[in-house]
Amino acid sequence: MSDDTDPPASLIELAHRYGVATGYADWTGRAVTVGAATLIAVLDALGVSAATEEHRVAAIEAHDRGHWARPLPPVIVGRSGSATPFWVHVTHGDPARLWLRLEDGSVRTGLRQLENNRDPFDLDGRLIGEASFELPADLPVGYHRLHLQVGSSDIGTTVIVSPATLEPPSRPGSRRTWGLATQLYSVRSRKSWGIGDLTDLTDLAVWSAACHGAGFVLVNPLHAAAPTAPMEPSPYLPTSRRFVNPMYLRVEAVPEFAELRHRGRIRKAKQHLQSRADRADQIDRDAVWKVKRQALASIYPIGLSAGREIAYAAFRARQGRSLDDFATWCALAESHGGDWHRWPEELRHPQSGAVAAFVEAHPAEVDFHRWLQWLVDEQLTAAQAAAVQAGMELGIMHDLAVGVDPDGADAWALQDVLALGVTAGAPPDEFNQLGQDWSQPPWRPDRLAEEAYEPFRALVAAVLRHAGGVRIDHIIGLFRLWWIPKGARPTEGTYVRYDHDAMIGVVALEAQRAGAVVVGEDLGTVEPWVRDYLRDRGLFGTSILWFELDRDGPNATGGPLPAEQWREYCLSAVTTHDLPPTAGYLAGEHVRLRDELGLLTRPAEEELASDRAQQRAWLAELRRVGLLGGDGHDADGAGVDVDEVVLALHRYLGRTPSRLLSLSLADAVGEVRTQNQPGTTDEYPNWRVPLGDPGGRQVLLEDVFTDPRAIALCEAMRAAVKPPV
Numbered sequence: 001m002s003d004d005t006d007p008p009a010s011l012i013e014l015a016h017r018y019g020v021a022t023g024y025a026d027w028t029g030r031a032v033t034v035g036a037a038t039l040i041a042v043l044d045a046l047g048v049s050a051a052t053e054e055h056r057v058a059a060i061e062a063h064d065r066g067h068w069a070r071p072l073p074p075v076i077v078g079r080s081g082s083a084t085p086f087w088v089h090v091t092h093g094d095p096a097r098l099w100l101r102l103e104d105g106s107v108r109t110g111l112r113q114l115e116n117n118r119d120p121f122d123l124d125g126r127l128i129g130e131a132s133f134e135l136p137a138d139l140p141v142g143y144h145r146l147h148l149q150v151g152s153s154d155i156g157t158t159v160i161v162s163p164a165t166l167e168p169p170s171r172p173g174s175r176r177t178w179g180l181a182t183q184l185y186s187v188r189s190r191k192s193w194g195i196g197d198l199t200d201l202t203d204l205a206v207w208s209a210a211c212h213g214a215g216f217v218l219v220n221p222l223h224a225a226a227p228t229a230p231m232e233p234s235p236y237l238p239t240s241r242r243f244v245n246p247m248y249l250r251v252e253a254v255p256e257f258a259e260l261r262h263r264g265r266i267r268k269a270k271q272h273l274q275s276r277a278d279r280a281d282q283i284d285r286d287a288v289w290k291v292k293r294q295a296l297a298s299i300y301p302i303g304l305s306a307g308r309e310i311a312y313a314a315f316r317a318r319q320g321r322s323l324d325d326f327a328t329w330c331a332l333a334e335s336h337g338g339d340w341h342r343w344p345e346e347l348r349h350p351q352s353g354a355v356a357a358f359v360e361a362h363p364a365e366v367d368f369h370r371w372l373q374w375l376v377d378e379q380l381t382a383a384q385a386a387a388v389q390a391g392m393e394l395g396i397m398h399d400l401a402v403g404v405d406p407d408g409a410d411a412w413a414l415q416d417v418l419a420l421g422v423t424a425g426a427p428p429d430e431f432n433q434l435g436q437d438w439s440q441p442p443w444r445p446d447r448l449a450e451e452a453y454e455p456f457r458a459l460v461a462a463v464l465r466h467a468g469g470v471r472i473d474h475i476i477g478l479f480r481l482w483w484i485p486k487g488a489r490p491t492e493g494t495y496v497r498y499d500h501d502a503m504i505g506v507v508a509l510e511a512q513r514a515g516a517v518v519v520g521e522d523l524g525t526v527e528p529w530v531r532d533y534l535r536d537r538g539l540f541g542t543s544i545l546w547f548e549l550d551r552d553g554p555n556a557t558g559g560p561l562p563a564e565q566w567r568e569y570c571l572s573a574v575t576t577h578d579l580p581p582t583a584g585y586l587a588g589e590h591v592r593l594r595d596e597l598g599l600l601t602r603p604a605e606e607e608l609a610s611d612r613a614q615q616r617a618w619l620a621e622l623r624r625v626g627l628l629g630g631d632g633h634d635a636d637g638a639g640v641d642v643d644e645v646v647l648a649l650h651r652y653l654g655r656t657p658s659r660l661l662s663l664s665l666a667d668a669v670g671e672v673r674t675q676n677q678p679g680t681t682d683e684y685p686n687w688r689v690p691l692g693d694p695g696g697r698q699v700l701l702e703d704v705f706t707d708p709r710a711i712a713l714c715e716a717m718r719a720a721v722k723p724p725v
Contacts, residue, residue: 177215239408403440435490654720
């Protein structure tokens with residue numbers, strides 16, 4: 001897609017009105033002008049025709065008319081403790097009678113009017129005047145409803161009042177804590193079905209808490225994948241973020257399993273799975289789900305006890321339409337395939353009559369998928385309860401992916417609030433120099449506001465339901481997101497802005513109600529003010545040791561940022577799932593792999609030399625603070641014990657003021673292979689690498705519990721967060 005045409009003034013004006021960036025600074029600080037073709041394509045995805053001057057003039061006029069025709073904003077977002085101004089549009093000279101119904105049912109009147117000298121607008125011969133009011137500062141947090149009475153009509157809009165600052169849960173000893181970070185599917189035990197599951201997660205949490213004082217387990221997104229083969233391996237490309245992948249169920253933990261007759265066939269199938277997994281060098285999700293689904297389908301007809309039937313009915317009522325839509329999509333996918341764009345046209349929208357007819361004709365098939373989500377809900381509840389009971393301050397910290405598969409359940413059910421014709425991604429940065437296209441449809445900011453952010457509210461509430469914390473992947477996407485027109489390269493996109501006060505406000509409100517902490521993954525290209533904003537709102541950032549370099553200020557060295565200068569309100573770790581485990585990173589695996597896959601933009605020798613210089617600087621820093629021995633003459637790390645360096649790097653985290661510290665389970669067992677190489681799909685077995693030792697041999701969960709390397713690193717993390725005596 002060629003995109004080298006400078007945009008005309010009308011296109012720039014229109015783009016600004018819809019929050020579409022016409023220019024930006026890239027990761028090197030260079031100013032980039034966005035071409036006209038990109039702007040036109042992105043505006044088209046927002047439902048705005050901008051291809052010609054005539055279209056642009058008409059769109060600007062329509063934008064003005066739409067604003068003045070609306071009596072109230074689509075949603076009003078405020079913070080507790082602060083008054084919130086808003087506008088009202090009525091026929092010029094008419095009174096505006098306002099009242100507020102709070103979430104608890106009580107009513108507020110007498111809203112204060114502010115001065116507004118804006119001239120009225122001529123809307124088809126009717127003069128529309130604008131008045132300004134403010135919501136009082138003492139409103140409680142929650143979702144309220146503002147009403148405007150004009151004559152005999154009553155017009156309403158949603159008011160969202162979020163906490164000014166999200167306070168961390170006030171639990172004993174919660175000032176500073178550490179946790180394990182794990183890709184659950186890779187961590188199987190002797191009793192799991194060839195893949196890590198929720199019982200394994202429970203056991204890992206209990207072991208790390210009871211034996212080593214861990215305060216949380218950070219787990220990969222457990223979002224649902226399509227129930228059809230081939231199952232998408234990436235937990236960051238789910239079919240739904242609102243629901244969970246039933247592949248993570250432990251079948252034997254389903255209470256009705258005990259009533260199943262002839263369990264021998266299921267045990268035999270499970271043993272076959274385990275045997276295959278023992279020999280395989282990659283995780284086979286399709287094989288696992290095929291056997292698990294057959295077992296679960298055998299349990300489903302058994303039925304429920306009276307008490308469990310009540311619990312299931314309550315779950316269905318609580319989840320409502322979203323659960324029905326998801327279960328319906330799953331049943332349709334099993335009949336017509338996992339890409340709803342290829343279904344018969346009459347089935348491509350959840351509210352069509354044909355979809356309703358399908359549900360009526362296939363009640364058991366649909367209910368089976370509702371039932372699976374209830375089972376997952378039960379096992380997640382048990383995992384969180386066991387983690388906290390074992391002594392964790394937070395328990396399970398879930399991970400919220402950026403988006404969803406464009407062909408999946410959420411894209412089908414929520415298609416009216418998603419942008420078509422574009423995909424979300426990231427511009428080039430130091431570690432992904434060609435940019436990234438995640439192939440996911442982004443939220444439409446205008447439609448989210450029209451819906452008072454309800455789809456986003458439901459999503460955040462769902463991921464926090466069984467959590468003491470949530471990590472939000474690419475939290476910068478709640479401020480601005482890189483939109484790439486379909487058919488264009490990742491470099492040919494631009495940023496689209498969201499109402500970050502609303503998005504972060506919803507996150508803070510739902511987290512306060514759940515008693516959870518929020519960690520934003522704020523790596524990559526970040527506007528300088530964003531991290532300060534997140535801190536002010538009480539959200540934690542993310543620090544990865546290899547990226548913590550002294551780059552700012554007149555005396556910046558470009559070398560490692562001294563530990564005492566790291567951020568306090570942060571989750572700090574040595575590595576992340578998009579890099580090799582630390583042992584692999586020290587061996588230059590990230591350079592070798594990117595070179596092999598053609599992802600470098602400069603010669604591998606230059607990249608490797610830069611990497612070696614960085615590692616030498618870190619070794620010197622470890623020696624400076626007394627965490628690593630040696631005389632410093634091993635220029636390329638020759639002669640340095642890898643385990644000793646890995647241990648020292650994690651002890652270095654303890655020198656930082658960061659309140660949350662994280663140890664990758666892959667680091668704990670000495671794994672070398674990376675879980676994911678950004679910029680690839682099947683060129684590398686992303687998200688399919690089972691947990692292994694330094695030699696690549698599989699490590700089972702039971703082996704972790706007795707592994708000397710894992711024990712030493714866990715104890716180092718426990719010592720790192722201990723308050724000084």
